[in-house]
Amino acid sequence: MYEQFKTRAVGVGAEVHRVATKQDGIDFILGFLKKEGIDDLPGSYAVWAKGTFLEGTQRGGLDAFAGLSFDVTRERASRAKIGISEMTFAVADTGSLVQDQGAVDQRLVSALTEIHIALVPSANIVPDKLSLFTRISPKTSRYIAFITGPSRTADIERVLTIGVHGPERLVIIFVDELGGAKQ
Amino acid sequence: MKSEFKASINKALNDANLTGALGKFSEAYKVNRAKAYEGIDFEALRSRVAEAKSSAACHLDEVADTFKKNAEALGAKVYRTKDPQEVKEYILKLAKENGVKSVVKSKSMATEEIHLNKTLLENGISVAETDLGEWIIQLAGQTPSHMVMPAIHMTKEEVSDIFSKEVDERLSTDIPRLVKVARNELRPKFLAADMGISGANIAVAETGSIVLVTNEGNARLVTTLPRIHVALIGVEKLVEKFESVVPILDALPRSATAQLLTSYVSIISGPNPNDDGTLKEMHIILMDNRRTEMAQDPKFKQALQCIRCGSCLNVCPIFRLVGGHVFGSIYTGGIGTILTAWFDELKKSEDIQGLCIQCGNCTQVCPGKLDIPEMIMEIRRRLVLEKGQPLVQKAIFSVVNNRKLFHGMLRAASIAGKPFTSGKFIRHLPLFLSDLTDGRSLPAIADRPFRDIFPEIRQPKQKEKAVFYAGCLIDFAYPEMGVALVKLLNKAGIEVVFPQEQTCCGAPALYNGAYEVAARNAVDNIKVLLKEEAKYVVSACPTCTVALAHEFAKTLDSVGETGWIGKAKELAAKTVDLATLVKRLVDEGRLSFKEGAVLGKITYHDSCHLKRSLNVFEEPRELLQKAGYQMEEMFECDMCCGMGGSYSMKLPEISAPILQRKLHNIKETGAPMVAMDCPGCVLQIRGGFDQEGSAVRVKHTAELLAEQLKD
Ligand code: SF4
Ligand code: SF4
Numbered sequence: 001m002y003e004q005f006k007t008r009a010v011g012v013g014a015e016v017h018r019v020a021t022k023q024d025g026i027d028f029i030l031g032f033l034k035k036e037g038i039d040d041l042p043g044s045y046a047v048w049a050k051g052t053f054l055e056g057t058q059r060g061g062l063d064a065f066a067g068l069s070f071d072v073t074r075e076r077a078s079r080a081k082i083g084i085s086e087m088t089f090a091v092a093d094t095g096s097l098v099q100d101q102g103a104v105d106q107r108l109v110s111a112l113t114e115i116h117i118a119l120v121p122s123a124n125i126v127p128d129k130l131s132l133f134t135r136i137s138p139k140t141s142r143y144i145a146f147i148t149g150p151s152r153t154a155d156i157e158r159v160l161t162i163g164v165h166g167p168e169r170l171v172i173i174f175v176d177e178l179g180g181a182k183q
Numbered sequence: 184m185k186s187e188f189k190a191s192i193n194k195a196l197n198d199a200n201l202t203g204a205l206g207k208f209s210e211a212y213k214v215n216r217a218k219a220y221e222g223i224d225f226e227a228l229r230s231r232v233a234e235a236k237s238s239a240a241c242h243l244d245e246v247a248d249t250f251k252k253n254a255e256a257l258g259a260k261v262y263r264t265k266d267p268q269e270v271k272e273y274i275l276k277l278a279k280e281n282g283v284k285s286v287v288k289s290k291s292m293a294t295e296e297i298h299l300n301k302t303l304l305e306n307g308i309s310v311a312e313t314d315l316g317e318w319i320i321q322l323a324g325q326t327p328s329h330m331v332m333p334a335i336h337m338t339k340e341e342v343s344d345i346f347s348k349e350v351d352e353r354l355s356t357d358i359p360r361l362v363k364v365a366r367n368e369l370r371p372k373f374l375a376a377d378m379g380i381s382g383a384n385i386a387v388a389e390t391g392s393i394v395l396v397t398n399e400g401n402a403r404l405v406t407t408l409p410r411i412h413v414a415l416i417g418v419e420k421l422v423e424k425f426e427s428v429v430p431i432l433d434a435l436p437r438s439a440t441a442q443l444l445t446s447y448v449s450i451i452s453g454p455n456p457n458d459d460g461t462l463k464e465m466h467i468i469l470m471d472n473r474r475t476e477m478a479q480d481p482k483f484k485q486a487l488q489c490i491r492c493g494s495c496l497n498v499c500p501i502f503r504l505v506g507g508h509v510f511g512s513i514y515t516g517g518i519g520t521i522l523t524a525w526f527d528e529l530k531k532s533e534d535i536q537g538l539c540i541q542c543g544n545c546t547q548v549c550p551g552k553l554d555i556p557e558m559i560m561e562i563r564r565r566l567v568l569e570k571g572q573p574l575v576q577k578a579i580f581s582v583v584n585n586r587k588l589f590h591g592m593l594r595a596a597s598i599a600g601k602p603f604t605s606g607k608f609i610r611h612l613p614l615f616l617s618d619l620t621d622g623r624s625l626p627a628i629a630d631r632p633f634r635d636i637f638p639e640i641r642q643p644k645q646k647e648k649a650v651f652y653a654g655c656l657i658d659f660a661y662p663e664m665g666v667a668l669v670k671l672l673n674k675a676g677i678e679v680v681f682p683q684e685q686t687c688c689g690a691p692a693l694y695n696g697a698y699e700v701a702a703r704n705a706v707d708n709i710k711v712l713l714k715e716e717a718k719y720v721v722s723a724c725p726t727c728t729v730a731l732a733h734e735f736a737k738t739l740d741s742v743g744e745t746g747w748i749g750k751a752k753e754l755a756a757k758t759v760d761l762a763t764l765v766k767r768l769v770d771e772g773r774l775s776f777k778e779g780a781v782l783g784k785i786t787y788h789d790s791c792h793l794k795r796s797l798n799v800f801e802e803p804r805e806l807l808q809k810a811g812y813q814m815e816e817m818f819e820c821d822m823c824c825g826m827g828g829s830y831s832m833k834l835p836e837i838s839a840p841i842l843q844r845k846l847h848n849i850k851e852t853g854a855p856m857v858a859m860d861c862p863g864c865v866l867q868i869r870g871g872f873d874q875e876g877s878a879v880r881v882k883h884t885a886e887l888l889a890e891q892l893k894d
């Protein structure tokens with residue numbers, strides 16, 4: 001299913017990576033932040049909406065990274081280049097990520113930034129919407145968000161253009177170590 | 184037809200940008216849509232969508248109540264009203280109470296339907312549409328021309344001009360740059376807005392959830408940043424069960440934009456926290472505006488199954504020529520005609536209903552299983568009931584209803600037409616009738632109609648008999664098609680019977696909303712055609728076949744002549760189109776073609792009624808190939824030729840470019856001959872080639888097959 005997901009997600013313009021451990025994930029992100037020139041300047045911030053990913057990890061490198069903050073406000077997110085969050089599920093047949101985004105910071109980092117990095121447990125890839133809906137429910141999740149590729153439009157002359165109101169890049173990192181379905 | 188309406192059509196037709204953009208789009212759409220649906224059983228999927236929607240439409244009241252109860256239990260406020268005015272008052276009051284100065288909106292047709300922006304602006308509240316297309320339209324002071332792509336009629340140059348004015352800086356026409364400008368201009372508006380207004384694509388009663396489907400990400404911001412969220416939802420968006428979200432989400436993006444899924448889908452169930460820690464104020468307005476009445480009307484209930492994907496526009500031969508603005512309303516195209524007739528008033532659809540050529544393309548792709556052409560026919564019928572028929576039309580149909588007079592006039596026309604005919608065509612007609620020969624020559628009325636020729640055909644007596652229903656065109660313009668039919672059936676051992684009292688099938692009256700006239704035609708024909716003991720009633724005109732096999736019973740039912748319905752069904756059961764019958768006879772070994780004939784390339788044009796009402800398209804192709812032709816498929820082989828009965832006379836300016844496209848596609852195949860199974864299409868296409876002096880030959884399949892029968 002990973003391969004199917006990858007094909008579909010790449011097909012709609014997402015970037016898909018896979019790492020073994022959480023530490024590998026952190027290293028990947030650190031390298032990414034560096035490459036994108038994240039710094040403590042408006043327009044160059046990175047914001048990370050907390051989830052369970054960082055529990056029990058060596059996050060020293062992250063805490064020390066200038067421009068990256070875990071305190072997500074609308075002002076900060078709106079001036080951030082990169083937003084990082086965890087997404088709970090990946091849906092293979094459409095290449096979509098899904099998460100309960102009832103907590104507002106989860107939406108701010110994935111909606112206002114230019115690049116959204118999404119961390120996903122490799123074990124949580126489901127084949128389709130039907131199987132997804134057995135695992136997530138509006139009874140318990142008040143804002144179920146599907147994200148499929150970057151923000152896009154074809155409203156001017158039907159030319160596909162990326163990055164309208166949301167991120168222009170979606171970088172997905174599957175983490176094998178994060179096994180097991182949550183929720 | 185009003186002259187302003189004709190003027191708006193001509194303006195659209197002469198807008199090369201518009202017709203170019205729409206034409207290219209509809210061609211690409213067809214391919215992309217097919218790709219998006221790969222591996223999916225579309226029929227099964229659309230049945231699930233239609234069932235979910237229709238089941239909610241059956242008891243809208245109850246479903247709306249359940250929604251209200253459940254959404255309120257989650258903390259949302261739900262307001263239900265029939266009256267658009269009350270919607271506006273509610274939102275205005277809410278805005279005033281909360282000191283709202285600015286509003287951001289994500290796309291919502293319902294708000295456009297009630298002209299909400301105007302009300303807000305008049306009350307000193309600023310409104311920004313945030314969907315890129317809607318924002319362009321808002322800045323340009325226009326209405327959307329397409330429900331999914333509101334600004335499809337505009338070029339990047341126009342958009343650049345509009346944006347340049349807005350930001351007071353000369354911008355280039357680079358599209359990514361223009362999109363960035365929109366992002367940068369709208370971002371502060373999002374952050375500052377006090378109220379976000381959205382629509383919803385689905386509202387789920389059992390969970391009180393609303394579902395928003397977008398690509399740009401604006402709906403996420405509209406529902407996240409402002410402290411108040413108002414969702415204005417037409418009650419047709421309701422479904423009962425959460426599980427119904429799945430088929431709708433499977434179909435909507437595929438049909439709307441040929442995507443497997445849009446970039447964003449949000450399922451919101453009750454208010455969520457704002458970023459300052461307070462709970463959002465969430466208001467959901469369920470708006471009726473005659474939707475309940477519509478749900479109670481047996482002919483229009485199906486309209487509530489619409490999921491507003493816009494695919495009916497994308498495949499419509501008329502829409503792609505004239506675009507959305509000629510429809511003069513928020514909702515455009517065939518579906519727009521229906522919604523306008525209800526949400527505004529029936530009278531408003533008077534002109535635009537005539538734009539539908541009844542080709543049936545939309546019924547093939549509609550994920551909600553709406554029969555748009557059928558509903559448009561019903562609108563025509565009601566308009567005629569309300570206003571009576573136009574005088575000229577009435578005069579014509581009173582003749583058609585009197586067979587002797589009608590046939591007498593057709594004979595007279597064969598003589599009266601003489602001054603204008605050259606060879607087999609009328610090339611020019613005088614004065615106001617000249618539109619009819621603009622871009623297409625009309626066939627000369629035959630010297631001798633089929634009805635006069637038939638008694639002279641010597642047929643062997645056979646046990647198996649078929650009644651031949653010729654229809655006006657074959658009888659009076661193309662008797663040779665009838666002769667070919669007799670030859671084919673005789674060869675298979677079937678004797679043909681031709682009742683002289685048969686008359687017009689009523690299609691012209693029916694398609695103009697004159698149901699009473701059509702019902703008279705139906706009764707006259709039923710009597711005559713059932714009188715003979717015969718195994719089949721066969722026709723070589725798909726429009727006539729559809730009339731006999733489907734429309735008679737429906738028409739009689741519509742006008743309340745239920746006594747005849749049983750007989751109509753009996754006739755329907757015996758009715759068969761020629762291609763299907765011949766194919767059967769060939770398969771049974773009763774008919775065979777000369778062996779080893781090599782007849783060269785041919786291309787085939789699918790007639791609307793044969794392909795989409797009768798589902799016959801393989802049979803004629805197989806037969807022609809068996810006879811020795813090499814099939815060379817044309818682009819858009821099943822696209823309408825623009826004839827549409829009297830359509831080509833009422834709206835020749837639209838019919839002509841559709842015909843041009845068809846002629847072009849035929850010529851592109853390089854085949855010297857095109858076959859088809861409808862005398863109406865032969866009239867249109869042969870006339871088109873004659874007018875442009877092209878050598879491509881146009882034939883009814885029956886004639887080609889009859890030539891190749893084994894001796
Ligand atoms: S039947 Fe044909 S002309 Fe009429 S709305 Fe549908 S696609 Fe358009
Ligand atoms: S009528 Fe059918 S095809 Fe047209 S918008 Fe509605 S659902 Fe889509």
